[in-house]
Amino acid sequence: MCLALPGRVLGVNGKEALVDFDGIRKNVNAEFIKVRKGDKVMVFNNFVIERL
């Protein structure tokens, strides 16, 4: 099942965003959806696919 995971953006560096997933932090690709610090996002396969 293609379930995306919710996270919160901690910071943005160019096309990359640092996202917190309930304590697990990952740098993800934010090339296709613009995000800002504090945004809630959905991430799948290391891509931000939705800004909530």
Add this chain to the structure above:
Amino acid sequence: MRKVLDSRKLGNFDGFRVLPIKDRELFLRYAVPCGEVLVKRGEVGEDLLKQLNNSVKNREEINYPVEDVFKVASRMCTIIAKKMGKNEIDAEVIRRYFLIEHESAIRWRQQIRPELKLEECLVHPGRVLKLGDENVLVKTPLGERMFRNDFAQNLRPKDWVSVHYDYVAEKISENHVNRMKRTRL
């Protein structure tokens, strides 16, 4: 317990435009099998899923906005299409997602949520061993077992197929099989 949202929870707040799905039948061959999970979660009606299943099975025209049902897959296909310089989700994009990139997506998710099931989510290559009336015995990397044959037509023993959950999605080429194997090394 951490919260997991699925495609049905995604809106369109961010203005992201999902590209049109050109080959809706092929998209549904891969998406419908895991739609049963959405039914179990109460997020998609069983009747709708059956309707989509029958549309593919009977080669009927598909007018339903499948992007609204399988939003994560359609958004990922949109990103892949854009990376490939395309303005629609065609068969090449759909196969790139479900046969190639879907594997890394599921494994990426497991790094963060290891409790989520892995193996049944993956699309595997397999070889047809025996044909039944409605089912097919397929040898996959996980072993031999029966799969529903709602979608693929004119299968023969030794054909290569892709399998997803309990379904044979489609007959695939040996080139596809080799590409799938390379991504899993």
